[in-house]
Each structure stands twice: as C-alpha cells, then as structure tokens.
Amino acid sequence: MKVTVLGAAGGIGQPLSLLLKLNTSIDVLSLYDIVNAHGVAADLSHIPTKSSVESYQPTSKTDTTQLQQALVGSDVVVIPAGIPRKPGMTRDDLFKINAGIVAGLVNAISIHSPKASVCIISNPVNSMVPLAAKILKQNGVFDPRKLFGVTTLDLQRFETFSAKLLGVSDPDLLKGRISVIGGHSGNTIVPLSHLSNNISTKFQQFVPEPKDLIHRVQFGGDEVVKAKEGRGSATLSMAAAAYRFIQTIIDPSTRHSGIVPESTFVSLRGIQGGDALADHLGVEFFAIPVQIGQNGQAERIVDPFELDFVSSDEKKLVAIAVKELKGNIEKGLNFKYDAK
Numbered sequence: 001m002k003v004t005v006l007g008a009a010g011g012i013g014q015p016l017s018l019l020l021k022l023n024t025s026i027d028v029l030s031l032y033d034i035v036n037a038h039g040v041a042a043d044l045s046h047i048p049t050k051s052s053v054e055s056y057q058p059t060s061k062t063d064t065t066q067l068q069q070a071l072v073g074s075d076v077v078v079i080p081a082g083i084p085r086k087p088g089m090t091r092d093d094l095f096k097i098n099a100g101i102v103a104g105l106v107n108a109i110s111i112h113s114p115k116a117s118v119c120i121i122s123n124p125v126n127s128m129v130p131l132a133a134k135i136l137k138q139n140g141v142f143d144p145r146k147l148f149g150v151t152t153l154d155l156q157r158f159e160t161f162s163a164k165l166l167g168v169s170d171p172d173l174l175k176g177r178i179s180v181i182g183g184h185s186g187n188t189i190v191p192l193s194h195l196s197n198n199i200s201t202k203f204q205q206f207v208p209e210p211k212d213l214i215h216r217v218q219f220g221g222d223e224v225v226k227a228k229e230g231r232g233s234a235t236l237s238m239a240a241a242a243y244r245f246i247q248t249i250i251d252p253s254t255r256h257s258g259i260v261p262e263s264t265f266v267s268l269r270g271i272q273g274g275d276a277l278a279d280h281l282g283v284e285f286f287a288i289p290v291q292i293g294q295n296g297q298a299e300r301i302v303d304p305f306e307l308d309f310v311s312s313d314e315k316k317l318v319a320i321a322v323k324e325l326k327g328n329i330e331k332g333l334n335f336k337y338d339a340k
C-alpha cells in the first residue's frame, strides 16, 4: 500500500503525514511538496513503524520528475496542496490560485498513477472535484468511484457540537447516526439528524430549534480562520478528518457499522445509485454517504432521501445548497487548464 501526500509540508500535510506514518497498513508513505518535503520526511522517518518514508521536491520550476516519482505506484493520493483562507476571505476566493495547483497535480496523477484513489482536500472542494473530474476525463482515465472530495471535517464538527448539546459524553456514539450532505462551504453544508430514531428523538428533545447548531456547522471553518488571526485555517482537525476518511479507503476493518456510511463529495454518475440521485437533485456532484468497497472505491451511494432520512426542513436546506453548488460546479468545469 503506497499513499502519497501532495502538499505534505503544509499545515495539514504535516500532521496528516504523521497520522499516516503511524498506520500499519501503509508500506510506503510518499511525501511531495515544493518546499521542505525532505525535512518533513527526515523527521517522520525516525518513527519506528512499518512504512518507509520517501520524499520528493522539485529542484526547479520545470522539474517534473520528482512529482512523477512521488506518484508512480500510488494506491491512494491525497491533495492538501494549495493556499488557505485568511479572515474576510471565502473559500471561493482561493479558486484562482488553487485551481492552477490542483489541475497540475491531477494532470500528473492521470499520467503517473491513473488507477489511484484521489482524495481532494484543497479548497474550494465544491469546484476542485469537478475540475479534477474534467481533467481525468479529458485524459481518458476518469473513474468516478475513485475521486473523492474530503468533507469529513463538516461531519466531525456536527458530531462534536451535537454531542455537547445532546449530553452525549462520547461523540463516537454519534458516528453513522448523523450525517452531513451537500458540499463543503457555508450554505452548501447540510447536516442531517434523522438517520436513527433514537438520535432524532434526542435532537427533538435537546435541540428543538437547531438553527444555531446548523449555522455553526456550516460556518465552523470561519470560526477557526478568525481564531488563527491570519495564520491559516483548520489544519489539525482537518488532518484528523482526512485521516479518518483515508482509513476507510485503505483499511476495510475501520469502516464503522453505523446506520449509514460517511459522506464524501463525489461525481454521482458512474457510482451505483448515483444516476437516480443526480436526476433527483439536478446536480452531478454532491456530498453523500458512500459505501466503500474492498479496493477503496465508492461502491454504492446510500441515498438518505430514498431511505426517508431527510426531514422537510432539511429538504429546504438541500434546495438552497443545490442552487449554490450549481455555480461552484460550473466554475470548476469551466476552468481552462493548459498542460504545457
């Protein structure tokens, strides 16, 4: 099992690489960054776990061989490369710079590790995943079951804030019993609390007016950006979230046994159950619970609408989310990438 982190020396990249170094299912941990990849790798290589750590860093602006070597043979590629927000910025403000970075990296993936599962963390996720899908498609290697936008941080926030309000001492108990669908920014983030009767009843009892809770989940990212006062956005909670998601891909034994699996932002068509959902919602990309198969691919969409897990109030939030998502998706698809 070879896992490659692109942007490994960044605020997310470093703690995420640390968590991956501690995972015993990984044989090779491949770290790539345009700065300090060797430093981070040297540091992690002193931890006595099974995986070997390799590092790759371009020696000039035109050096592509390092990225190639980082990618070859990868089973999973994670992308936290890109700039983070500062106070006053939206995720969409990051589009111009991050689109260029992500497009270049995805283009290289399509050439050097076309069979890898690709997990995109870089913002704006709602636009980066469509952009990545387009490049993979253009290069003839797109498998929708292997492209994931990482939205687990929204779920982590929903679990954390809900546990407190519900008086649940261990937020782990909420895993698989609440969910977050839609996208990863503001109004596109839709928390769902009706997945299990037991938890739904608790919400009715302890959070009869969930407006503030929903707002906090939708704008939890702003809370961190503000608190960091210009020194970036969520990195540690994000590393934990990405690690949680990557574990479900690389290690079947960690897939929880809750009522529904965890959500991820995917291209719906081409995943079992995706056509019906895309037709129902009127969007091609959406964060939705997805059953992960033995080889780390999105096997099947677990449709919370079909299962009647979405309340009428939540359906109104979905309608707002879909409207905003359409623009985000369009923007990603319209990005012109010149591989030369």
Ligand code: NAD
Residues within 6 Å of the ligand: 006, 007, 008, 009, 010, 011, 012, 013, 032, 033, 034, 035, 080, 081, 082, 083, 084, 085, 094, 098, 101, 104, 105, 120, 121, 122, 123, 124, 125, 150, 151, 152, 153, 154, 184, 232, 233, 234, 235, 238
């Ligand atoms: P950071 O600036 O600390 O780290 C980014 C790293 O990317 C840096 O080390 C930089 O050198 C590297 N990089 C830049 N261009 C590169 C390239 N072409 N190839 C390889 N590496 C490159 O930023 P961060 O705090 O780690 O955040 C990274 C991204 O993740 C941001 O876009 C941020 O908005 C996003 N993010 C997403 C979520 C989510 O829930 N999906 C959560 C938090 C942050």
Ligand code: LMR
Residues within 6 Å of the ligand: 084, 085, 091, 123, 153, 220, 221, 222, 224, 225, 233, 234
């Ligand atoms: C988050 O949700 O914390 C990330 O998307 C980073 C951000 O810009 O808020």
